[in-house]
Amino acid sequence: MSRPGGRRATALVGVATLAVASTLLSAPPASSAEAVTASCTKTSDWGSGFQGNCTITNGTGAGISSWKIEGDLPSGTSIGSVWDANKAVSGDHYTFTNVGWNGSLAAGKTVSFGFGGTGPGWFTGCKINGSPCDGSGEPEIDTQAPTAPGNLHSTGKSATTVALSWNASTDNVGVTGYDVYNGGTKAATVTGTGVTVTGLTPKTAYDFTVKARDKAGNVSPASAPVSVTTDEGGGTGPGTGDKVIGYFAQWGIYQRGYHVKNIDTSGSAAKLTHINYAFGNVQGGRCTIGDSYADYDKAYQAGESVDGVADTWDQPLRGNFNQLRKLKKKYPNLKVLFSFGGWTWSGGFTEAAKNPAAFADSCYKLVEDPRWADVFDGIDIDWEYPNACGLSCDTSGKDAFKNLLGAVRAKFGTGNLVTAAITADASEGGKMDATDYGGAAQYVDWYNPMTYDYFGGWDAKGPTAPHSPLTRYDRIPHEGFNTADTIGKLKRLGVPANKLLIGIGFYGRGWTGVTEEAPGGTATGPAGGTYEAGIEDYKVLKNKCPANKTIAGTAYAKCGSDWWSYDTPATIRGKMAWAKGEGLGGSFFWELSGDTTGGELITAIKNGLG
Template identity: 75%
Template structure:
């Protein structure tokens, strides 16, 4: 769960603070009927930079895929990338569309961004095989061969999963179009796809075609016919209520374990996730020893009104959680490891899952606090995909890691995972075997928030936690329902998923349009970080005056914020119940009001 996902803003938007216009090259006049690409530095901080490339379709017909490639000098490299798939060979970098942004209409454009290190910049830019300035064209007229061995790898009552053998091409395949009958159902960059939105007990025929960067399309693959399963009802929803307690809240926020009790939240929670333990060198380690188990609490700060002594074996939040559990015996506490900032060690952990699991078990079951914790939560952002850094451990790495944790922790401890909610075609859910790993976890926490925010400083304004899609949404697949449905299609049972809620808002300033989709001048001011603010502050400072996609938003002065209110949470809990989910979770406790206004709405909504 990384948040404050404000740490994401540090990783992404923070790279956009220093704006400058470093264009790729001083190019000759481009052809009026060509596909071009322009790459600029959006920021430069000496030892690194942020960049963006924009592909412009200057032809009179739409293109069905694009590929941008260039070279970097020695000592310069590109790390995190968004809105494109990256591959690297030495100093040569290739970026291809990610499915949803592959089709570019005549006169339209598509962009992708990246962060890099080093002082150099790109050279030898090509788009779809031709020069980026449009002088030369691709010269590629040969279509790929047809994909082979199309087959079904799974099905539910509303989806069919497909896989096929890669097609060959004289230059390179950039995308695959999946057809349901004669209807284009999906476009992906890999050799598998899941087609959703199907009817129960219905036969469908599928084929796949390959495309290259020049837009040449292969013949169709073999056809495969699949009949979807019968459609069971969603079943009753569960009533788990899980809240994250952020260890750093004991500092500037002055939010302590005692506040969970005095707000009335402890009585409404079923589980607390303690965030975070660190992951270093492929091992579970302590995140903040002072906050975790060293800080001495006075009688007034303590859950039970008893002050810590200098010589007691356990102090800090761990000891306060022990006292909270004694006062509320129904509560379970799970130690969460990773998060946005501390996910870097998971790639190394995936190389030796058993050793990682052993280290985690030894730490969670340390005799000093073994009675405090009831299991482990893994927050890897993101397996085989890019977060703060890019992981390349492979599609099966997450499944292997969770298997090792279950084997080591056994059936008497909880093993859970906070996972991506990127439901876009070819997105982060598709990058790892979440379906295969589901057998090893008690539940998943899809992070159905932070879809949009002021890391896109100029907007468009959009709700950071939309429940569903809506006309004008900046990116398809970035909504809660898309994530839940995609995970279901991968074989994740509904009763192993919880719906995520943010107890905070994300906002822009310099906004004149009340409705979503407006432009902005940058991130709105926040108490601890630009562009993000607690609900308890926003409810009074910028009250909600509109809703979109099941989420509230507010336009006040020149600021635009989106956040969940008790009313919108009620609607989302109805969705969770109708989908048969296990309940709901939220990030994080200190964002709520002193009397637990949001957690009350969440608890009441689940019934």
């Protein structure tokens, strides 16, 4: 699990001696108001070299999915380092393209990339997506309508709602939106390929169709209709609203000394509905074991074992898997999922996306291995992040995640759980826009949007901010980085509310060198932590730096020059009340070892959900 925030640029080496405003073009003419334009500027120049920045502006009324800037540099001038863009060079001609995660640009929005170079010259002949950078090109008249949306189907329903998803239409210029019809009445207009239609009557049949529109107003033929009957009398479909899901990190048995037995002795096992075992690896397009010693080989002594019985040298299964088997025997209603990927091991999903069926087959064989098939009740996919950047960058395409989950569901069938941990980045053009999360929702029992790690000490200078804000607030560093916006956007994309869980971090994020008590202050770096700078378990922070204030539904405190934010039992109760009001399927958290020995935080989750 990891932060869903934006990519951090790598600083260039060198000290600028003279800041200049040498631009590639002057203020765009009036025609650029209906065009995609670009402006490139030298932000600093020290004679032998320079640092520059290009900003792309989408002045059209429709979103774009990619961009490309071209230009020529005179002999003796070149560009070396580039960040937030790909670079291609042919002689003196330079081409810069988006890196995948920053290609989607909504109408009226901007995106930038930077670079460093040598020599005294500057660009000529600038083009953006094949047209002049100043937007002076004449627009063509568009009379071609988009194709009809395909594969319209329901991904979930309740007594008063129906969630729909469909395949994207194509257009010679670009689709700008979709109109969803309930019979002959327009029920919704959306930009994505999914929607939840609300305000329906229980136990009633409805016929839905969808039409696509482009910027010129051309409308596609209607999709094939789909008929859906709502549930009877306020049913909520597959979501019950009471799921409590905790991640158990396999490496916790080492430094942290946290074992499966601790889930029982803390009282957490009695409050959990599911455990996500983290993590299996993804290598060569396949699911693989992440730590064989911790998973199934470590011999447990009687005092460490769930049932007080020591492992023997010749028993067929030991380690965490055997301890989980014992825990499930003690708590028969407890379900366990094997989670694959995570921040460190998500890089393997790029290869897996090339052959989803082979990936799904490898995962099924591993999860259902005869040695531990009874331990696991399904699979959790934690891909950080499809068609976007996390620890590494992926460019598998917007449909890759949906295709992969479709293959996993087909292989695991309806008798196993299939879930996924997903981004919480609800910003315009952010990670959520890079992937068809609405379309993929049909294949999962629920999503775990990682509604924490929005902000943290990786931004060493700050500004300080709560890492898990429930709502936006004045001076929030990044719009769309809060739980309410995350859940709201996923609903608009067509994900049913009962397939969404609210995420809670059992830890805090902090900075040091802070002088301002309120959020928004500057810092000198991440605060010290037991295992990693900038992060600390709740069980430590509650005594080390007791929270005395709240903002946006999350607690924070300044202790000396350190500034920490984290959730407490009180703020968790508030978040659970909010989740119930939104009709969510429950809550999940990262991860079990961060709680107190008496399980303060999980108790707040359980009691809050009721």
